[in-house]
Amino acid sequence: MERSEWIAISDCCTHYNIEISFVDSLQDYGLIEITRIQESKYIHEDRLPALERFIRLHYDLNINLEGIDVITQLVQQVEQLQHEIALLRSQFPR
Known part of the structure; x- marks a missing residue:
């Protein structure tokens, strides 16, 4: 693991002007992984x-953490369905 691949949470919070508690809450919901x-x-x-997407959802659109969690799950489901559709289309060309 190169150290340059990891960014300090404190630096992120300063850069994005957010509270560390917001990032901790995202980790509690399983939305991001924080490494010590x-x-x-x-x-x-x-x-x-x-992280940037979660910041925009929360601070710009006033979506709470529960909403962010639901949105993230729905987006993942849509991406999975799109992948399955592409796979089916490749198996059954027109």
Whole structure:
């Protein structure tokens, strides 16, 4: 694991102007994964787009954490269905 792949939660919160408690709540809901390295909390850089999406949903659209959780599950279901449709189309060409 390269250290550059991990971004300190405190840096994210400062950059996005959000509370650390919001990020902790996202972790409690299982929406993001926070990793402890020594005494600090970090998020993997691959998860930043998801964090940004959650920030927009919560702060811009005033959607609570329960709503964000439901939206995330529905989006995952839609993506899975789209994948299945593409697979079926490849098996049964027109």
